[in-house]
Amino acid sequence: MPETLVKVDLSQSAYENENVHNRWHPDLPMVATVKPGDDFILECYDWTGGFIKNNDCADDVRDVDLSIVHFLSGPIGVEGAEPGDLLVVDLLDIGTLKENPWGFNGFFSKTNGGGFLTDHFPEARKSIWDFDGLFTQSRHVPGVRFAGQLHPGLIGTLPSPDLLETWNRRETGLIATNPTRVPPLANPPHVPTAHMGRLKGEARADAAATGARTVPPREHGGNCDIKDLTRGARVFFPVYVNGAGLSMGDLHFSQGDGEITFCGAIEMPGWAHLRVNLIKDGMAKYGIKNPIFKPSPIRPVYNDHLIFEGISVDETGQQHYLDFNVAYRQACLNAIEYLKKFGYTGAQVYSLLGSAPVQGHVSGVVDIPNSCATLWIPTEIFDFDINPGADGPKGGIAPGTDVPMSADL
Incomplete structure (x- = not known):
């Protein structure tokens, strides 16, 4: 049996676990060291460390302190790993924790995180998903x-000192262009809620002052939210420090492409079984500066889809030039309006698009002025037929249910 290198106790605060951290910094001590070819298990908290509860009120999503996240298990050192190598990670298996057979999806309030469609859904909401x-x-x-x-x-x-400095410089520079924006343009270092793993004392304080927040994806991987990085996938990560320093967390049971609700997919605590290897000098050999991966041969099989298009014209009618972000937002909004005809509220459809295995595609980026984005919704996941027909929508859900909203402030 593979050794479990990081264990979590869901009744314990993640801050009490020295084998997890919530900032990126090259000085984080390795919590364990493995050899190339070794396999092992990491248990993980959900990305909030258990702040979100299984109930019918979204106050916890509204009130979560986003500076605490994400709680990551690691870092794990790999013998012989040096800057310039590629760390090869095989995702052998991923699972839920038996004591927590549920997950959550939500959307933050616009004033605390926001999301892809925050102007349309500015209040915090959440949905609970039970696992069977x-x-x-x-x-x-x-x-x-x-x-x-x-x-x-x-x-x-883990980033090198130079790479960490680059991250902080370019992201604080972006914030400076519009420092009062809501939601903010980026998240700078924040000392009070930093969890620096096994670092203590003055070393911890120094690292917390520059430790990078875990919110965005960056050159080292990070928060990429790629649903095809599932069991059976292989990932090639750039190595920036001796030992590589592999960390992971933010486990998802399922997710739609884009994780558009931001609080995001179906979030959960769980475990992952990993194997690591090295390609010496792999970054230079293959010209790699961001991770690459081979997807799993296993994925949910849904063969029939209803596909929604969006173009680079926003909901006010303003024309944008080849803006894929606008086009994908329009595809999502078009899908929401369509599925509302079957009895869903807009918030329910928004939650579904963040949770279910929908596909997002870049379908055109050369035909000026409009990019074309498409959103593929598998029809087989519904209990009724959602395809259009001459007689109009048939079936659907009974009125009276909705995704819970936070209480009034």
Whole structure:
């Protein structure tokens, strides 16, 4: 049996666990060291460290302190890993914790994090998803059931001092262009809630002052939220420090492409079984500055989709030039309006698009002035037929259910 290198106790604060951290910094001590070819298990908290509860109120999503996240298990050192190498990580298996057979999806309030469609859904909401083996369904989004595609939303290696300095310089520079924006343009270092793993005393304080927040993806991997990094996938990570320093967390039971709700997929605590190897000098050999990966041969099989298009014209009618972000937002909004005809509220559909295995595609970026984005929704996940027909929408859900909203402030 592989050794479990990091264990979590869901009744314990993540801050009490010295084998997890919530900032990136090259001085973080390794919590364990393995050899190339070794396999091992990491247990992980959900990305909030257990702040979100299984209930019918979204106050916890509204009130979560986003500076605490993400809680990551690691870093794990790999013998012989040196800057310039590639760390090869095989995701052998990923699972849920038996004491926590549920996950959550939500959208933050616009004043605390926001999200992809925050102007349309400015209040905090959440949905709870119960696990039934490989499948999940929600009391808050009825009429759907689908297979999970479990994956880490966040996995990466430690940055070098130079790379960390680059991150902080370019992100604080971006913030300076509009420092009062809501939601903010980026998240700078924040000392009060930093968890620096096994670092103590003055070394901890110094590292916390410059430790990079874990919110975005960067050159080392990080919070990429790629649903196809599931069991059976292989990832090639750039190595920036001796030992590589592999950390992971933010496990998802399922996710739609883009994780558009931001609080995001179906979030959960869980475990992952990994194997590591090295390609010496692999960054130069293959010209790699960001991770690359080979996807799993296993994924939920849904062969019939209803596909929604979006173009670079926003909801006010303003024309944008080849703006894929605008086009994908329009595809999502078009899907929301469509599925509302089957009895769902807009918030329920928004939650579904963040949770279910929907696909997002870059379908055109050369035909000026409009990019074309497409959103592929598998029709088989519904209990009823969502395809258009001459007689109009048939079936659907009974009115009276919705994704819970936070209480009034």
